[in-house]
Amino acid sequence: MMNAPKSRPRDGTLRTKLVDAGVQLLRDRGPDGLSLRECAAMAGVSHAAPGYHFKNLMGLSTAIAARGYRLFCNAMLARRDKAGPAPFERLSAICHGYLDYAAGHPELFLFIFSGQKFNENDQDFCVASSEAYGILRETCAPLVPPGSEIEETEILVxxxxxxxxxxxxxxxxxxPKLGRGWPDLDALLSHLRxxxxxxxxDKTRE
Amino acid sequence: MMNAPKSRPRDGTLRTKLVDAGVQLLRDRGPDGLSLRECAAMAGVSHAAPGYHFKNLMGLSTAIAARGYRLFCNAMLARRDKAGPAPFERLSAICHGYLDYAAGHPELFLFIFSGQKFNENDQDFCVASSEAYGILRETCAPLVPPGSEIEETEILVxxxxxxxxxxxxxxxxxxPKLGRGWPDLDALLSHLRxxxxxxxxDKTRE
DNA sequence: CTCATAACTTGACAATGTCAAGATAAGATC
DNA sequence: GATCTTATCTTGACATTGTCAAGTTATGAG
Incomplete structure (x- = not known):
């Protein structure tokens, strides 16, 4: 009958569950709260189990960051898909998606931009992170003023x-005043426009 | 004769030396490289000595961040002091000071903006960090368009x-192209202007 | 049934933050 | 000068952490 003591061996979901646990740890305990052993405990496996799926702590961190970038992309795309065809409307949309992500996943947002080293050889990570930049780039492209470099607009935005x-x-x-009065993103975006x-x-006329 | 085994008791510089060591650790080993014990070793004291000057690791982190903010202020002021009286020139100056700081103290720049919690009750830290914001605010003030909130300009800049x-x-x-072609800050600042x-x-008409 | 391999577990080790308790030096008080 | 007080460290201990080595178990192939 074996209820559940060893009911999930080799179900292939441990890697995902470890990343889940890592994200939750970051959310609960802050940027320094990540721990391989704690993740293992949360996933219900032994302390060294993560070592099989991730070479080391940086391996887990990189996997978490990869997920962070993927959710980042999703947040921007979700907004852009709902936007109209006007270039600036699409750009505004991904900016709002940017904020959606920061607000909805603050722990991941801070994590991926923490300056901490990730494994730059990890494919998942590289694909996800450069996809985020690709979204920015293709949404900026129609707005680049003629005669100026595309990088300038990208980086400005x-x-x-x-x-x-x-x-x-x-x-x-x-x-303290900013606590309430933090200006709206749209106010800044109108400056950008x-x-x-x-x-x-005279290019993006209407 | 006692050459130097116990030649520096109570010289009152340990706290400073621990912060020095912490900064160097951050520079050498990245954002996760900070360690109380290592700082103690670098300063030539026992592993628990830092515990006397800092309640815990966050205490040391907060002291490091306080120094980071102070250097941050210095970098902005150094540029602004050399600038002319024109409001935008002064604003441009502190922006360049901002970059000076990021380039000259990347480890501290990333550290203070890492999202990690510091001790918000620490006076040194609070004074230094709000001073940085004060520099921004007072440099922005003359440039706030009439009829708009000062926060909007501050946050925009x-x-x-x-x-x-x-x-x-x-x-x-x-x-990869950005490695070489990262656009100049001045290009972005002209957009801001x-x-x-x-x-x-028609207000800041020369 | 065997067995080869993937997916873990167990056990160990050094390093870390933190605490408690002791030691020691410097100056104040008598 | 002797004693006391207090700030500044040291020593020792403990739990937690990342990492590695070696053993174990399940799973599917033959």
Whole structure:
């Protein structure tokens, strides 16, 4: 009958469950709360089981970051899919998706942008992270003012929204007034629209 | 004769030396490389000595972050002091100071913006970190378009430069072309100037 | 049925943060 | 000068962590 003591050997889901546990640890205990042994315990396996699926702690971290980037992409695409065809509307959409992600998965947002080293040889990670940049790039492309480099627009847009999201998370309490009055992203985006339109002069007309 | 085995008791510099060691550890081993015991060893004291000056690891982290913010302020002020009196020139200066800091102290830059919790009751930390925001605020003030909230300009500026610096550090390798071609900050700042000028219409007229 | 291999477990080790208790030096008090 | 007090460390211990080596078990192939 064997109820459940050893009822899930080789079910192939441990790797996923370890990443699940890792995400939850990051959420519950902050950026330093990640622990291989704790993840193993949460998944109901022995302390060294993660060592089979991940070479080391960085391996688990990289897998978590890969998931983080995938959810990041999903958040941007979900917004963009609902947007109309106008280039700036699509750009605005992915920016809002950016914020959706930061608000919905703060632990993953901070994790992937923590500056910590991940395994750059991991395929999952590389694919997911460069996909995020690809979304930005293709959404920016129609808005690049003629005669200027595409990187300039990309970095302008990305700096603005990334800075906004990152500061909102790490520094929101600096100014007590900002706690309530943190300006809306759309206010910043309208500045961005002005800046791009000013240089473009007359291209994205309506 | 006692050469030097116990030649530096109570010299009152241990706390500083521990912070020095912590900064160096962050630089050498990355954001996860900080260790109380290692700092103690570097300072030539026993493994529990830091416990006297800092309640725990977060105490040391907070002290390191406080130093990070102070150097941050210095970098911005050093540039601003050399700038002319024109408001946008001063704003541009602190933005360049921002980048100076990120480039000169990448480990501290990432550390203070890592999202990790610091001791918000620590006076040194609170003073230093809100001073950084104060520099931004007072430099932005003359540039706030009439009829708009000061926070909007502050966050616009800060998002842009912070996003630029933070992305440059954590994501520079996404686009191989960006390795060489990362656009200059001044290009982004000219967009910012346009955006502010557009809303201001006619205020900072030379 | 055997067996080869993937997916774990068990056990060990060094390093870490943290705490408790002791030691020691410097200055104050008598 | 002797004693006391207090700040500043040291020593020792403990639980937790990442990592490795070696053993174990299940699973599917033959």
């Amino acid at each position: 990305w700096s603005l929204v990334h800075g906004y999201a990152h500061l909102a998370m790490t520094r929101k309490k600096d100014n 002005n800046a791009l339109a000013a240089q473009s002069a | 800060w998002s842009l430069v912070h996003g630029y610096a933070h992305l440059a550090m954590t994501r520079k390798k996404d686009n 346009n955006a502010l000028a557009a809303q201001s219409a």
